[in-house]
Amino acid sequence: MQASEVEWTDIEKKIARTAFDKAYEREVKALLKQVQEQANKLVDVGELWRLHDFLSAKRHDIEGKYDYQYSVLLFVFAGLVKEGWLHLNELQGLDQDKLSKVAVLSRM
Amino acid sequence: MQASEVEWTDIEKKIARTAFDKAYEREVKALLKQVQEQANKLVDVGELWRLHDFLSAKRHDIEGKYDYQYSVLLFVFAGLVKEGWLHLNELQGLDQDKLSKVAVLSRM
Structure with missing residues (x-):
């Protein structure tokens, strides 16, 4: 996965920020x-x-750990899900590809 | 003062150790x-x-700070007196020269 090439819509950015802050x-x-x-x-x-x-x-x-850069954010979220600070369903609204990547990474 | 040349009797060592531990x-x-x-x-x-x-x-x-070496102990005691962790009268039993040095150093 080339995480640095992932693009984020404005709505996704808002969801991501909220989830990130909540986990923190x-x-x-x-x-x-x-x-x-x-x-x-x-x-x-x-x-x-x-x-x-x-x-x-x-x-x-x-x-x-709390590094809010879009290039690494899927990895950050995966780590937070793995550690229990974030629930996958709190990322609902991100596109399916991003959600799948976070889910897979969180189980690694 | 050449603190490293100060000699300590067994009784003084016992008083010193007790005072040191008490301050700590x-x-x-x-x-x-x-x-x-x-x-x-x-x-x-x-x-x-x-x-x-x-x-x-x-x-x-x-x-x-809590460096129990006889070569520096008068300086250590002076610092502890200055900071209020040790009272001069808890060093009673040391010879007068040591007590005077601690008293003087503690006011510096």
């Missing part, structure tokens, strides 16, 4: 909750540094 | 509390990354 919001909300739970259970400095390591990894992951 | 315990306990308070107030990802930055800086600071 979900993942960040879950992360905030997880950090709060971990923080409230902290009893020693070793656990605090583990929380710090966890945050370092998550920040790197999230900042790299 | 205090600072870490305060940090855990601060992180828990900040975590519980998190409302968005920007604040989460600020908490991460804060933890990165604190970890670097603490891991560098």
Whole structure:
């Protein structure tokens, strides 16, 4: 698949942006909750540094993953579907070819 | 002052170790509390990354600061007194020359 050659209509761009933002919001909300739970259970400095390591990894992951460029967006969506932050049906309205590609990639 | 030439008796070493551990315990306990308070107030990802930055800086600071080597210990104690993690009277039992040096350095 030459993802960079995929064309997006204005309607598809709007659907894509909404889905992208929704996935980001979900993942960040879950992360905030997880950090709060971990923080409230902290009893020693070793656990605090583990929380710090966890945050370092998550920040790197999230900042790299949410890359809103049309040339890579189908791959981004596939990853988000695979991880559970996005449902395929939230991409309804994209053309069938794009939906199929995301579905296939998300199962790889 | 040639701190590296300072000699420590066994009794002084015991006092020093106790004071050092006490300061560490205090600072870490305060940090855990601060992180828990900040975590519980998190409302968005920007604040989460600020908490991460804060933890990165604190970890670097603490891991560098608590250096238990007799050659630098008077400087370490002076810093801890200055920051409020150690009280001068918790070093009672060290010889007067060491106590004076810590007191002077802690006001610098």
